[in-house]
Amino acid sequence: MRTLLLTVAISLLAAFTSSAPAQQTDEQLMLKHFHSISSEEIAGWMAEICSPEYNGRLAGTPEYLAAAEWMAAKFREWGIKPAGDNSSYFQWFDHPYTVVNEPGELKLQIPQKDGVTIVKDYKAPADFYPGMNSGSGEVTAEVVWVGYGTTAPELNYDDYKNVDVRGKIVLMNRDVPFKDVRDPDYAKWVKYCYHQYKTENAARHGAAGMLYIDGNSANPNISYIENMIVTGIGPEPLSDIFAGLGKDNKALLDQVDKTLKPASFATGKVMTMKANTTRHPEGRTCNVAGMIEGTDPGLKDEVIIIGGHLDAVGNAGGLLVAGGLDNASGVIDIMAAAKALAASGIKMKRTVLFLLIGGEEVGLLGSKHYTKNPIFTREKTVTYINLDMVGNGTGLAVSASESCQGLMEHFKNANEKYIHRPMKVSASRGVFYGRPRSDGLVFLADGFRTMNLSTTDGVKPVYYHLPGDDATSVTPEIMEDVAKLIYLSFIDMANAETLNY
Numbered sequence: 339m340r341t342l343l344l345t346v347a348i349s350l351l352a353a354f355t356s357s358a359p360a361q362q363t364d365e366q367l368m369l370k371h372f373h374s375i376s377s378e379e380i381a382g383w384m385a386e387i388c389s390p391e392y393n394g395r396l397a398g399t400p401e402y403l404a405a406a407e408w409m410a411a412k413f414r415e416w417g418i419k420p421a422g423d424n425s426s427y428f429q430w431f432d433h434p435y436t437v438v439n440e441p442g443e444l445k446l447q448i449p450q451k452d453g454v455t456i457v458k459d460y461k462a463p464a465d466f467y468p469g470m471n472s473g474s475g476e477v478t479a480e481v482v483w484v485g486y487g488t489t490a491p492e493l494n495y496d497d498y499k500n501v502d503v504r505g506k507i508v509l510m511n512r513d514v515p516f517k518d519v520r521d522p523d524y525a526k527w528v529k530y531c532y533h534q535y536k537t538e539n540a541a542r543h544g545a546a547g548m549l550y551i552d553g554n555s556a557n558p559n560i561s562y563i564e565n566m567i568v569t570g571i572g573p574e575p576l577s578d579i580f581a582g583l584g585k586d587n588k589a590l591l592d593q594v595d596k597t598l599k600p601a602s603f604a605t606g607k608v609m610t611m612k613a614n615t616t617r618h619p620e621g622r623t624c625n626v627a628g629m630i631e632g633t634d635p636g637l638k639d640e641v642i643i644i645g646g647h648l649d650a651v652g653n654a655g656g657l658l659v660a661g662g663l664d665n666a667s668g669v670i671d672i673m674a675a676a677k678a679l680a681a682s683g684i685k686m687k688r689t690v691l692f693l694l695i696g697g698e699e700v701g702l703l704g705s706k707h708y709t710k711n712p713i714f715t716r717e718k719t720v721t722y723i724n725l726d727m728v729g730n731g732t733g734l735a736v737s738a739s740e741s742c743q744g745l746m747e748h749f750k751n752a753n754e755k756y757i758h759r760p761m762k763v764s765a766s767r768g769v770f771y772g773r774p775r776s777d778g779l780v781f782l783a784d785g786f787r788t789m790n791l792s793t794t795d796g797v798k799p800v801y802y803h804l805p806g807d808d809a810t811s812v813t814p815e816i817m818e819d820v821a822k823l824i825y826l827s828f829i830d831m832a833n834a835e836t837l838n839y
């Protein structure tokens with residue numbers, strides 16, 4: 339009797355599955371795993387990866403590697419195949435790094451009429467931010483304003499021309515006096531925009547210290563120079579330096595921008611800078627790469643890559659920047675989609691590569707390493723989709739380079755059919771001559787078709803490269819929908835007979 343019932347049940351089930359159209363079954367399967375993507379799980383992963391255990395995931399540190407291992411273990415658990423070096427999940431490269439042991443000091447000496455000198459002591463991170471790649475030591479010297487810190491003989495421009503900065507502290511701004519990044523002439527200036535160039539140029543001119551007016555937040559993307567102390571400064575020390583001089587930073591920059599003539603000068607103000615750092619020349623770091631191989635013999639060589647940077651800006655002697663929005667959000671959006679895609683067992687004709695990038699914050703090193711050592715050739719890459727700070731807001735946005743605007747349809751359709759968020763769809767800006775500031779731009783510059791996913795209408799304050807950027811800086815609900823959007827549009831793109839770029 340029992341056997342008979344079971345037999346009947348099995349044949350009924352067989353009748354149901356065989357009579358139901360295959361597509362319906364696929365859609366049911368797809369929806370089941372679509373609904374498995376949850377904001378609760380996402381919030382849990384955010385808390386994990388932003389915990390003090392990973393110490394702000396600075397590229398090169400053991401704590402970054404621990405985060406990379408954690409991600410790789412998830413890939414392994416979900417059956418996502420390793421795509422890195424020697425059948426591992428990791429793509430390694432050398433990366434010397436610096437640890438800031440304590441926030442250090444910044445002081446201004448204010449001489450009084452009676453010969454007494456008052457010392458004003460500034461506080462980190464409100465007034466200054468320790469240089470994340472600073473040399474270690476102490477300097478007390480006069481501050482010399484050097485505009486943009488740029489020496490460009492071929493452009494007849496030199497901020498150091500009429501000043502002697504040997505043994506002194508230079509005070510400088512980001513960027514260059516030429517401002518229009520869409521003007522082809524900008525290309526001549528771009529090499530002078532890099533923070534690394536500015537530190538190196540200051541050292542070449544003999545400066546002992548560098549005060550960088552760079553937003554007063556963590557910036558590990560400067561060059562390490564053993565004998566030079568670097569600190570980011572905020573509005574208060576800046577206005578104290580200019581006090582009584584009859585000049586101000588902004589007005590001077592406006593003048594320099596207008597005339598393309600430097601206006602550097604010695605301020606007469608004396609400051610003390612102190613930094614305590616440890617250099618690790620032996621450092622190595624890695625990208626984490628996992629893939630779901632395509633099932634179609636003719637299409638499996640084609641790959642769709644989704645990537646975001648796993649590294650963050652570290653911990654400057656207790657100033658821990660956990661990198662919540664920037665960029666645990668992007669990485670965890672990718673992980674949530676990866677888990678659902680792998681668990682669903684839905685066949686995808688094309689291959690999907692999940693690329694968690696190391697060393698973005700220290701100069702886009704992970705994406706540069708990938709484009710020089712691609713796992714799949716550029717020709718076989720459908721598109722590289724970048725996620726950076728994708729987890730704050732209520733709306734979605736998708737953009738694509740000129741070479742693949744047709745692919746945005748897959749995202750638009752997925753949103754219209756299943757997600758229903760407001761979504762902006764746009765062609766990414768055309769020619770851009772500026773300093774690349776995202777992994778996506780590194781791929782684009784190397785000739786890859788690229789796309790960008792982001793969230794709009796932020797509902798939480800953004801603490802860019804500041805200690806407030808922790809696990810609570812995101813909205814897990816929008817992250818759930820970003821992961822769902824990736825999940826659905828990837829199934830769609832991976833299985834399309836032909837892709838319309």
Ligand SMILES: [Zn+2]
Nearest residue numbers: 664665726727
């Ligand atoms: Zn970022």
